[in-house]
Amino acid sequence: MNKEEQLMMNFKDLYNKIVLLNKPKMEDSLKGYKPSEVHCIEAIEKNGDTNVTKLAESLYMTRGAISKLTKKLIKKDLIESYQKSDNKKEIYFRLTEQGKEIYKIHEALHKEFQERDKVVFEQVTEEQFDSMLCFVEKYRTHLDAEIKKQGITIN
Known part of the structure; x- marks a missing residue:
């Protein structure tokens, strides 16, 4: 196996181990929410003035899939749609209070995982x-x- 193959195998292995370690805690803390929903919530909060196209690009999903996902999130009262006064054509999304809570839980978990792995990055x-x-x-x-x-x- 050459170094390129070794590197790619190690990237995959590293990713899989991170998922293996993080998944149970994520699933437990964010029960009832699918990863795609949580990632959409995160993208809306971090990107600001987020529309379907921006979410599709950010999450590597089709606009159709994002439309379905945002409808689900609106139904669950996690996000709401809005329009800007200067652009009535475009529809944007923002988090509701409940959506902000999910975002905070998700961010806290990432900080916890980062703290767990800090020992490696310090070196x-x-x-x-x-x-x-x-x-x-x-x-x-x-x-x-x-x-x-x-x-x-x-x-």
């Missing part, structure tokens, strides 16, 4: 971080170019 030097971030940015840029080249769209 990483600035140069190592810079090197890893540079690699990830190059790879992300490459994948973005491939997505564009293949004409893959989110809508």
Whole structure:
């Protein structure tokens, strides 16, 4: 196995272990909510002035899937739709009080997991971080170019 294959296998293994460790606590703390619902809530809160198109791009889902998801979240009283006074055509979403509570729980869990893993990150030097971030940015840029080249769209 070459280093490229090793690296990709290790990325997958790392991701799977993070999911294995985080999933039970996430499911327990966010009972009754699907991961896609929680991620949509997170995207709405973090992005601000979020519409269907912005959510589709952010969550790598189709606009149709986002429309279904936002309707569900509205029904569960987790988000509400609104329009800006200067743009009556576009529909945006924001969190309700109940949606904000789900967001806070989710963020607290991420902080807890970050604290658990802090011991590893404390050992990483600035140069190592810079090197890893540079690699990830190059790879992300490459994948973005491939997505564009293949004409893959989110809508």
